[in-house]
Amino acid sequence: MRVTAVTCVKNEGPFLLEWIAFNQLIGVTDHLFYSNDCSDGTDALLDALADRGLCQHLPNPAEGRNYQMEALKDARKQDIVINADWVWVADVDEFLNIHVGDHTIPALIDACGDPQAISLNFQFFANDGIETFKDAPVIGQFARSHNPDMWCGESAIEVKSLVRHDFPLQYYGAHRPFQKGKARPEWADGSGRKVPHKFLVAANPRRIRRFPAHGARAFATLNHYALRSLDSYLVKNDRGDVNRENRAFDDTYWRERNDPAWEDTSIQRYLPDLKAALVELKKDKEIKALHDASVKAHVAKRDELVGQPEYQDMQAQxxxxxxxxPQEEAMLIELGLLEPAK
Structure with a gap:
C-alpha cells in the first residue's frame, strides 16, 4: 500500500526528521513537501532528504498568500500523489495516533472497513508550562490536552483526512476532501462510523471542517501539537509575518489550545521505535549536520526575539x-463560579 503525506512548511527544520520517521512507522511510504521563504535551513534539509529518496521537495507555487490551497492544487499533478493508494494531508505538528491492530494506517483502514475517506478528530496538546525548546521528540514532551470530547465549549472538533485514490475528488481541502457534484463516497470517522450527513455534504459552513468527537476516536485520534514549547511558539509567531506595532498581542490561539485538563500518553507507544529511527537517520552525517544547523537557527531566532520588547511582553503575557x-472562563464567570480577572 502506498500512502503519500502532503504538507506545507516554513521554518520547521528542527521537527522534520521526527515527523518523517513517525509517519514511516505508521505506514506512510512517501512524503511531498512544499516549502516557502525558509530561513532556518528547512529547505536545505528537505533537499538532502529528497536526494536520498526520503521525500519529494518542491517550492510552494503560490503567488499570493494562499500557500496551502495552491500547494494542494499542484499536488494533484504530481506522480507521488497520482500513484498513491491513499493521500494524507496534514501539518508537521500533527501526528496520527492509531489505537487498533499494529497501530498503522493499514490497520486503521481495515478497522474502518476500507472506506474512500477517513476523517480523524483533532486533540490539541497543551504547552503545559514547558518553556524551553528541547531537541527531542515532541510526542514525548507534551502529554496533556483538553477533554478529547470537548474543546472550547464545542463538541464538534476539527479533523484531517485520509483519502483513497478512488474518492470522487473535486479538490483537496486542508481538512477534508470535497467531492464532485452529488457524489456520496463511503466516508468514515475514527471509529469506522459514517461521518455525519451535514459534514459529508458540507451543508453547514460552520461544520465543513469538524464534527462531534465523542465516540469518533475508537480507532484513531489526531494529536495536534500546535503550541510546543514557549520558545518554539515565539518563533512560530515570528514566522507568521504579523506586524504587531502599536497593538496588543492576542493570546486567544494559545489559550484555546493550552488546556491541560486531560492526560493522554497513548501516542508514546511509538517512542522506542521512533527514537531508534531517528538514530538511524542521523547516522547520515550530512542529514545530522543539517538537522543540527536548523536547531541552532531555531534557538538563535528565539534569542533574537526575546531581546525585543514586544516579544518580552508576549512571553510574559x-x-x-x-x-x-476563554469560552470556558466566560461561562464560569457568568455562573458566578469564578471571579473576573483584574
Missing part, C-alpha cells in the same frame, strides 16, 4: 495567561 479556554 503567555506565561501569565489562564489555562482555561
Amino acid at each position: 503567555l506565561r501569565a495567561a489562564s489555562t482555561l479556554p
Whole structure:
C-alpha cells in the first residue's frame, strides 16, 4: 500500500526528521513537501532528504498568500500523489495516533472497513508550562490536552483526512476532501462510523471542517501539537509575518489550545521505535549536520526575539495567561463560579 503525506512548511527544520520517521512507522511510504521563504535551513534539509529518496521537495507555487490551497492544487499533478493508494494531508505538528491492530494506517483502514475517506478528530496538546525548546521528540514532551470530547465549549472538533485514490475528488481541502457534484463516497470517522450527513455534504459552513468527537476516536485520534514549547511558539509567531506595532498581542490561539485538563500518553507507544529511527537517520552525517544547523537557527531566532520588547511582553503575557479556554472562563464567570480577572 502506498500512502503519500502532503504538507506545507516554513521554518520547521528542527521537527522534520521526527515527523518523517513517525509517519514511516505508521505506514506512510512517501512524503511531498512544499516549502516557502525558509530561513532556518528547512529547505536545505528537505533537499538532502529528497536526494536520498526520503521525500519529494518542491517550492510552494503560490503567488499570493494562499500557500496551502495552491500547494494542494499542484499536488494533484504530481506522480507521488497520482500513484498513491491513499493521500494524507496534514501539518508537521500533527501526528496520527492509531489505537487498533499494529497501530498503522493499514490497520486503521481495515478497522474502518476500507472506506474512500477517513476523517480523524483533532486533540490539541497543551504547552503545559514547558518553556524551553528541547531537541527531542515532541510526542514525548507534551502529554496533556483538553477533554478529547470537548474543546472550547464545542463538541464538534476539527479533523484531517485520509483519502483513497478512488474518492470522487473535486479538490483537496486542508481538512477534508470535497467531492464532485452529488457524489456520496463511503466516508468514515475514527471509529469506522459514517461521518455525519451535514459534514459529508458540507451543508453547514460552520461544520465543513469538524464534527462531534465523542465516540469518533475508537480507532484513531489526531494529536495536534500546535503550541510546543514557549520558545518554539515565539518563533512560530515570528514566522507568521504579523506586524504587531502599536497593538496588543492576542493570546486567544494559545489559550484555546493550552488546556491541560486531560492526560493522554497513548501516542508514546511509538517512542522506542521512533527514537531508534531517528538514530538511524542521523547516522547520515550530512542529514545530522543539517538537522543540527536548523536547531541552532531555531534557538538563535528565539534569542533574537526575546531581546525585543514586544516579544518580552508576549512571553510574559503567555506565561501569565489562564489555562482555561476563554469560552470556558466566560461561562464560569457568568455562573458566578469564578471571579473576573483584574
